[in-house]
Amino acid sequence: MRISYLALSDARCTVQIPGCNFNCRGCFSNQRHKGGVEISAARIAGHIPPGNEVMLAGGEPTLYRQELLSLIQKLDRQKIILSTNGYLLDRSLLENLGGITVHIDLKALDPKLHRWYTGKDNATVLEAIRLLHELDFDFEVSTVYISGIVETIEIGNIARFLSGIGDIRYKIMRYVPVNNFSSRPGVQEIQDAVNMARKYLGNVSSSIENRSHPVDRKIVNIS
Numbered sequence: 001m002r003i004s005y006l007a008l009s010d011a012r013c014t015v016q017i018p019g020c021n022f023n024c025r026g027c028f029s030n031q032r033h034k035g036g037v038e039i040s041a042a043r044i045a046g047h048i049p050p051g052n053e054v055m056l057a058g059g060e061p062t063l064y065r066q067e068l069l070s071l072i073q074k075l076d077r078q079k080i081i082l083s084t085n086g087y088l089l090d091r092s093l094l095e096n097l098g099g100i101t102v103h104i105d106l107k108a109l110d111p112k113l114h115r116w117y118t119g120k121d122n123a124t125v126l127e128a129i130r131l132l133h134e135l136d137f138d139f140e141v142s143t144v145y146i147s148g149i150v151e152t153i154e155i156g157n158i159a160r161f162l163s164g165i166g167d168i169r170y171k172i173m174r175y176v177p178v179n180n181f182s183s184r185p186g187v188q189e190i191q192d193a194v195n196m197a198r199k200y201l202g203n204v205s206s207s208i209e210n211r212s213h214p215v216d217r218k219i220v221n222i223s
């Protein structure tokens, strides 16, 4: 599989995997495009400190289906979090991923908005969320609040949809502006969206009160 680098902090190792099957208009990830180096799952596993939590992030890690499964198998005693847009997360992949934690993005519930923003349909993403619940995964759904595009009403619709599946953990992320696509949402906008989602779900948080990424981290390039 290809990787760009490993980011190491005290407790977590993030494996940064390049390339993505979405084409989000406001993409803020420097991993969207293919790059990095080709490396075996065994070599990647050899660079990951034992005992660390491992975050598999991108880009989109599920683009490398077999290699991803092989890496996860080699890390079988470590807590693994897969961060994904969910588009390729079908039943057969999920049945082989049991025991890991999944963070899945739902960019928008409105199919037209999702297609406009990402270039892809959201039907398989919605199905992946249903499957994660059915297969009893530890998982959370997240949505990026983007002013003028994905705001409180859309987030309320997403929360209502999720509540129809179960009391799913839901996190609202504050958009990081790139290329003048949109501005940084205000704290009150995020809080209003959180309050709206809490009408439907019992466990809602935001990136303002609950950061996902460690601040102190060391970048390790593998070749």
Ligand code: SF4
Pocket (backbone or CB within 6 Å): 020, 021, 022, 023, 024, 026, 027, 028, 029, 031, 032, 058, 059, 060, 085
């Ligand atoms: S899914 Fe993530 S990495 Fe891929 S294009 Fe969208 S924002 Fe960028």
